[in-house]
Amino acid sequence: AQSVTQLDSQVPVFEEAPVELRCNYSSSVSVYLFWYVQYPNQGLQLLLKYLSGSTLVESINGFEAEFNKSQTSFHLRKPSVHISDTAEYFCAVPQEGTYKYIFGTGTRLKVLA
Amino acid sequence: DTGVSQNPRHKITKRGQNVTFRCDPISEHNRLYWYRQTLGQGPEFLTYFQNEAQLEKSRLLSDRFSAERPKGSFSTLEIQRTEQGDSAMYLCASGGDNQPQHFGDGTRLSIL
Numbered sequence: 725a726q727s728v729t730q731l732d733s734q735v736p737v738f739e740e741a742p743v744e745l746r747c748n749y750s751s752s753v754s755v756y757l758f759w760y761v762q763y764p765n766q767g768l769q770l771l772l773k774y775l776s777g778s779t780l781v782e783s784i785n786g787f788e789a790e791f792n793k794s795q796t797s798f799h800l801r802k803p804s805v806h807i808s809d810t811a812e813y814f815c816a817v818p819q820e821g822t823y824k825y826i827f828g829t830g831t832r833l834k835v836l837a
Numbered sequence: 838d839t840g841v842s843q844n845p846r847h848k849i850t851k852r853g854q855n856v857t858f859r860c861d862p863i864s865e866h867n868r869l870y871w872y873r874q875t876l877g878q879g880p881e882f883l884t885y886f887q888n889e890a891q892l893e894k895s896r897l898l899s900d901r902f903s904a905e906r907p908k909g910s911f912s913t914l915e916i917q918r919t920e921q922g923d924s925a926m927y928l929c930a931s932g933g934d935n936q937p938q939h940f941g942d943g944t945r946l947s948i949l
Contacts, residue, residue, distance in 0.1 A: 733877075758937055766882070767841075767928055767940040775935070812877050822893060825866055825938060827879030 726751045728815050730828035737805055738836050745800040745831045747789075747815030757798040757823070758816045759789055768814060774798065785809075810835045839860070841941035842928040843929050849947045850919060856870065857915045858944045862931030869912050870938060871904055880928055886912060916946075925949045 737743045758776050760768040766830065772781050773790045779791040789800045795817045798815060812832050816825040842861040862869045863898070866888050872880035882896045888909040899905075901919075902919055906912040916923055926945050930938040 728879075756937075760940070765942075767843075767942040768930075768936055769941065773937050816879075819882075823887075823932070824870065824882040824885055824893065825880075827881075829877070830879050833916075 726817055726820055726826050727819050728826055728828040729814055730768055730831050732831045733829065734834065735834055736834045740808055742803050743801065743805050743809075743833065744831065745801060745813050745815075747798045747800065749796055749798065749815070749817045751796070751817060751820065755791070755793075757789075757791060759787070759798070759800050760816060762812045762814065762830075764767050764811075771813070772800070781812075805833070805835045806824045807837060809833060812822045818831045841929055841931050841939055843927075844940035846942065847945050847947070849949065851949050852876060852919055852921060855917045855921055856946065857913055857947075858927055858929075859911060859913050860929030860931075860941060861911045861947075862929070863939055864910075864932045866931035866936065866939075867909070868932050868938075869906055870924065871912070871914050871931065872928040874926040874928055874943070875924075883914075885944050919946075919948050921948050922930055926939070 727750045759771040761771045774791045782788045787802045812830045814830045815828040844859045844931040870885040871883040874880045901917045904914045904923040926943045928943045930940045
């Protein structure tokens with residue numbers, strides 16, 4: 725069965741510093757990968773998706789993620805974070821043979837002034 | 838695009854009572870999903886529909902839980918005889934072919 729591992733439960737970082745949130749997955753088939761962001765008391769918002777094509781995908785607010793098949797990773801990066809990026813970030817992969825998603829346990833990004 | 842809508846946003850009830858949540862998906866999406874999220878965890882899959890057919894149910898979905906999508910549009914999730922352990926955020930998502938899932942803001946259930 726597929727699984728998603730987010731090794732870092734919390735990542736504190738100062739404003740304008742770079743950040744990387746790690747995601748590793750296990751899958752034996754073609755992979756779709758997603759990053760979602762969740763602000764307090766809200767649902768999940770799609771941040772990035774990898775379906776096919778270029779292994780580097782970007783969001784409109786400066787985040788990017790790179791699909792690395794050999795390392796089975798899909799790490800999320802941002803070169804310069806803002807206070808408003810403080811949120812919980814979830815990596816997800818569709819369960820093989822179904823349409824449901826398997827989520828990691830999340831990484832809480834806290835941006836410090 | 839009005840997004841996925843969930844009602845109510847919050848529900849507080851006494852143990853043993855029944856509760857029902859509603860989800861209105863994005864209109865052109867044929868799949869609708871229910872997830873449950875507890876504090877410090879990622880969402881866990883409960884069940885999903887393709888149009889009006891319920892195609893998969895998780896083992897997390899005990900006999901006290903039932904979900905419907907009678908006309909292939911909105912869906913309801915009912916929990917009967919609620920227990921303390923049912924306290925969680927219940928998330929609804931919708932998606933279509935080659936479309937990632939889009940989530941509503943969830944219903945937070947608190948059992949007294």
